[in-house]
Amino acid sequence: MNKNVFFNIIYKAVSVMMIVVISVSGLVGCGSKKTSSVIPGSSILPAPTKSITDAPVNAKTNEITIEGVLSSLDKDAKKMRFVENSSGIEYEVPYTGGTDIQTKYGTKIAPSNMKPGEIYEVTCDKKGTALTIYGAKDAWERTGITGLDFDESTRKITIGSTNLVYAQKSVILSDNEKISISQIVKQDTVILRGVDSTVYSIVVDVGHGYIKFTGVSAFEGGYASIGKSQLVGVTDNMLVTAATGTYDLELDAGTMSGKKTVTVEKNKETTVDFSEYKLPVDEQGAVNFKVTPSNAVMTIDGEEVDYTEPVMLKFGSHVLTLAANYYEAYTETFTVSSAYSTKVIDMTSKSASTKSSSSSTTAASTSGYKVNVTAPAGAALYVDSVYVGIVPCSFEKKSGTKTITLTQNGYNTISYSISIANSSGDLNYAFPDMTKKE
Known part of the structure; x- marks a missing residue:
């Protein structure tokens, strides 16, 4: 399906999706808890498309003038589309070989050198043919932006100490095709363009793909480094x-380590298998636990253990839990891969947790609530690279920006960024239907 068509379908179906979200909220909820429904990408509305002749004509000059974002360019038909900054209307503008096209610095350029996402001042005769198309002098451009942090509830973008807002009908592009703003993830490199403190276009300059790890049981509980840019915990x-790019992958879990090279392609999933790395099946290691408080009850793989002396465990991953009066419960998955190791754990006292909660509302606001993902049904859900389950399913609510990844056989893997507010109540998300692989 053409991406432009897909983009329009998303927004035309907004009202239908809202009904779906509300109707299925009971599938994976928390009883009568407060809930709210969110439609990713709905902070930007589709721009209505009109002919430039529908725009007002200046009575003095007998010309039509607009300032807006170049959203598409059809060189064969000699037509361009601009989303006007002030009205949010997308105007179709025909041009000719005689149209004067210049950058904001006065350099003449051909239509082929114009880039969708750039902001232009367009002047047309009253019949609608473009006379001049000049780069907008009041527009700014910021390139090389990574880790874009945006909040759809306020349309706010934060870059370091700079706060911006994006227009309700901003142009969001990837490979010159319109996408939803929620499809931009922190791994993308983007170009922002705007006027004053308002962003009117966001263009994905360097996109993202996916690395599927298999055969990593020997490294569970350890870490994976992807080049110099990412460090993630290893999970099944x-x-x-x-x-996108070529990286050295390094997996490390104590004495066990592995290294491979991977090339990530845009919107594609690449599988890297580490199954040749195996821990000796019958080999054991002694783990010396130093726990605060010393009277905490420890279970490993569901069985209570005495850790006053080193505990002998088979090589591989194990699930550890600790419980003690006046302390927060503790759970961890760790890997045994050496003959002897020491593990130090300091549990958090409930009094310290209460003090921390009083100084920060994050835990108090989100604690005990869930994020429910109800669509697309049957897709595998990952949150920040960790597998959660098959949709519909839920995960623990914590404030901040999360990367949601959906994958399903026969469909294109896709990611979304969601911003979870520091507030109480369950959240319900219904993502658009996935597109089938060509």
């Missing part, structure tokens, strides 16, 4: 969103 069935 992990799928990592990464910027």
Whole structure:
């Protein structure tokens, strides 16, 4: 399906999706808890398309003038489309070989050198043919932006100490095709363009793909480094969103380590298998636990253990839990891969947790609530590269920006960024239907 058509379908179906979200919210909820429904990408509305002749004509000059973002260019038909900054209307503008096209610095350029996402001042005769198309002098451009942090509830973009807002009908592009703003993830490199403190276009300059890790049981509980840009914990069935490019992958879990090279292609999933790395099946290691408080009850793989002396465990991953009065419960998955190791754990006292909560509302606001993902049904859900389950399913609510990745056999893997507010109540997300692989 053409991406432009897909983009329009998303927004035309907004009202239908809202009904779907509300109607299925009971599938994976928390009883009568407060809930709210979110449609990713709905902070930007589709721009209505009109002919430039529908725009107002200046009575003095008998010309039509607009300032807006170049959203598409059809060189064969000699037509361009601009989303006007002030009205949010997308105007179709025909041009000719005689149309004067210049950059904001006065350099003449051909239509082929114009880039969708750039902001132009367009002047047409009253019949609608473009006379001049000049780069907007009041527009700015910021390139090489990574880790874009945006909040759809406020349309706010934060870059370091700079706060911007994006227009309700901003142009969001990837490979010159319109996408939803929620499809931009922190691994993408983008170009922002705007006027004053308002962003009118966001263009994905360097996109992302996916690394599927298999055969990593020997490294579970350890870490995976992807080049110099990412460090993630190793879990079973992990799928990592990464910027396009070639990377050295290094997996490390104590004495066990492995290294491979991977090339990530845009919107494609690359599988890297580490199954040749295996821990000796019958080999054991002694783990010396130093726990605070010393009277905490420890279970390993569901069985209570006495850790006053080193505990003998088979090589591989194990699930550890600790419980003690006046302390927060502790859970961790760790890997045994050496003959002897020491593990130090300091549990958090509930009094310290209460003090921390009083100084930060994050835990108090989101604690006990869930994020419910209800669509697309049957897709595998990953949150920040960690497998959660098959949709519909839920995960623990924590404030901040999360990368949601959806994958399903026969469909294109896709990621979304969601911004979870520091507030109480369950959240319900219904993502658009996935597109079938060509």
